[in-house]
Amino acid sequence: xxxxxxxxKAPGRPARISREEIIDTARRIVAEGGVKGLTMRRLxxxxxxxxxxxxxxxxxxxxLLVLLLDDYAARTLxxxxxxxxxxxxxxxAAGAVHDALAACPWIVEVLTADxxxxxxxxWFVEQxxxxxxxxxxxxxxxxxxxxxxxxxxxxxxxxxATAARRRADDDRATYREHVFADLDPAELPRLAQASERWxxxxxxxxxxxxxxxxxxxxxxxxxx
Amino acid sequence: xxxxxxxxKAPGRPARISREEIIDTARRIVAEGGVKGLTMRRLxxxxxxxxxxxxxxxxxxxxLLVLLLDDYAARTLxxxxxxxxxxxxxxxAAGAVHDALAACPWIVEVLTADxxxxxxxxWFVEQxxxxxxxxxxxxxxxxxxxxxxxxxxxxxxxxxATAARRRADDDRATYREHVFADLDPAELPRLAQASERWxxxxxxxxxxxxxxxxxxxxxxxxxx
DNA sequence: GTACTTTTTCTTACACGTACGGAAATCTGT
DNA sequence: ACAGATTTCCGTACGTGTAAGAAAAAGTAC
Numbered sequence: 001x002x003x004x005x006x007x008x009k010a011p012g013r014p015a016r017i018s019r020e021e022i023i024d025t026a027r028r029i030v031a032e033g034g035v036k037g038l039t040m041r042r043l044x045x046x047x048x049x050x051x052x053x054x055x056x057x058x059x060x061x062x063x064l065l066v067l068l069l070d071d072y073a074a075r076t077l078x079x080x081x082x083x084x085x086x087x088x089x090x091x092x093a094a095g096a097v098h099d100a101l102a103a104c105p106w107i108v109e110v111l112t113a114d115x116x117x118x119x120x121x122x123w124f125v126e127q128x129x130x131x132x133x134x135x136x137x138x139x140x141x142x143x144x145x146x147x148x149x150x151x152x153x154x155x156x157x158x159x160x161a162t163a164a165r166r167r168a169d170d171d172r173a174t175y176r177e178h179v180f181a182d183l184d185p186a187e188l189p190r191l192a193q194a195s196e197r198w199x200x201x202x203x204x205x206x207x208x209x210x211x212x213x214x215x216x217x218x219x220x221x222x223x224x
Numbered sequence: 225x226x227x228x229x230x231x232x233k234a235p236g237r238p239a240r241i242s243r244e245e246i247i248d249t250a251r252r253i254v255a256e257g258g259v260k261g262l263t264m265r266r267l268x269x270x271x272x273x274x275x276x277x278x279x280x281x282x283x284x285x286x287x288l289l290v291l292l293l294d295d296y297a298a299r300t301l302x303x304x305x306x307x308x309x310x311x312x313x314x315x316x317a318a319g320a321v322h323d324a325l326a327a328c329p330w331i332v333e334v335l336t337a338d339x340x341x342x343x344x345x346x347w348f349v350e351q352x353x354x355x356x357x358x359x360x361x362x363x364x365x366x367x368x369x370x371x372x373x374x375x376x377x378x379x380x381x382x383x384x385a386t387a388a389r390r391r392a393d394d395d396r397a398t399y400r401e402h403v404f405a406d407l408d409p410a411e412l413p414r415l416a417q418a419s420e421r422w423x424x425x426x427x428x429x430x431x432x433x434x435x436x437x438x439x440x441x442x443x444x445x446x447x448x
Numbered sequence: 449g450t451a452c453t454t455t456t457t458c459t460t461a462c463a464c465g466t467a468c469g470g471a472a473a474t475c476t477g478t
Numbered sequence: 479a480c481a482g483a484t485t486t487c488c489g490t491a492c493g494t495g496t497a498a499g500a501a502a503a504a505g506t507a508c
Contacts (some may be wrong), residue, residue, distance in 0.1 A: 013473040014486080049488085056485085112385075129414040147434070151376050153379070155375035197364070217436070217438050217442070220440055236456065241456095274458055280455085455503085455505100463496100466493100476482085477481085477483100
């Protein structure tokens with residue numbers, strides 16, 4: 001792996017391709033043909049090299065995708081004006097991250113990352129943690145609260161994106177409907193009651209509602 | 225795809241392998257060698273057939289994994305005694321599902337499923353929705369509440385599992401530490417303040433805390 | 449029995465990610 | 479100029495998921 005800050009002139013064979021060039025080309029390929037069109041061979045061809053040359057700048061394809069997501073986040077997550085009220089600031093910051101990521105369709109393959117990704121997202125993390133602290137949470141609890149918000153956000157995006165992908169692929173979606181159509185009202189009364197509306201209810205975008213509920217619950221802070 | 229309920233005797237060449245046999249064998253392979261050891265070729269060999277024969281019982285590998293997860297859920301999710309108190313019942317039901325899934329290490333490859341999977345999980349969904357209704361939520365809100373709980377739960381599992389996998393793989397974990405070590409306290413004061421404890425805080429298991437906060441927030445129900 | 453239909457199985461082939469090892473291109477020291 | 483050292487690049491090879499279509503094995507109709 002090449003160190004980012006080579007102090008002087010480096011010995012060894014000079015590099016003909018750079019990580020930046022790789023990422024730029026990969027971004028273009030994804031923009032044109034989706035993440036499915038991004039193959040190491042294609043990428044190598046477009047960059048004027050060979051597949052195995054890329055592996056000296058990138059550990060594997062997963063790292064390349066993470067790098068791509070970082071790149072995407074860095075250029076779409078612009079710090080916006082957030083509300084002055086602390087609680088609203090938490091909601092708005094989380095919502096901004098959510099919206100940016102949700103607009104990125106190939107995200108699922110990557111979004112299983114631990115923390116939030118690129119340094120450009122850290123500012124939003126700061127806003128969330130700080131907002132929670134200003135609302136009276138101790139720092140530890142605020143960090144845990146941020147984690148909970150991130151779990152909720154990542155889960156929402158991944159679940160919805162996968163559902164959309166499956167729906168586009170084929171008819172697996174109809175399977176759920178079958179399950180819900182044949183519910184025994186004696187055993188699962190609530191689900192039977194909601195069965196007809198289940199698909200519609202599930203399709204609704206309730207991210208912000210759930211987020212507000214989570215934040216409210218975090219700030220109400222029962223327990224010692 | 226063979227229809228599950230062939231009414232009489234079927235014409236055509238008789239099947240030598242069944243979906244059940246495939247899933248059983250796949251489960252054994254995963255139990256022995258992890259999900260990484262499960263390849264279509266290996267599976268075909270162990271089932272005494274050829275790779276392409278399997279594709280007549282299973283759409284693709286992803287569906288096979290979903291089937292495996294369903295199978296796993298069906299045999300580990302046993303209906304247990306849940307608390308009588310509605311709110312506690314919601315927490316306990318969600319916790320039971322969470323614990324069962326979190327114990328399944330290969331889950332990440334699959335858990336991006338839309339709803340909860342097998343019919344054996346529906347009972348838990350019922351408990352959650354019913355508990356929320358009994359706490360006073362209208363049915364629509366209860367279903368949305370269940371969705372929020374599922375987002376949070378799935379997100380927690382996926383994020384943690386991926387983090388664990390990355391940590392096992394290599395040294396990418398140290399990258400985050402570098403980022404947090406070089407924070408500018410002027411720009412990101414809270415993160416800088418928490419930077420040293422960040423890894424420890426992140427490692428803590430706060431699933432239930434977040435879940436309770438979410439449930440509390442859902443039940444407090446501000447907004448109209 | 450022979451022809452046709454239907455269902456399952458198998459053969460072949462392709463593009464993929466990437467491990468391995470060696471070749472090429474540069475710098476440093478003599 | 480020459481000999482390492484070091485870094486980057488690349489040719490080859492393996493195992494993967496699976497698309498396409500041929501082949502096999504059963505039933506039915508005549």
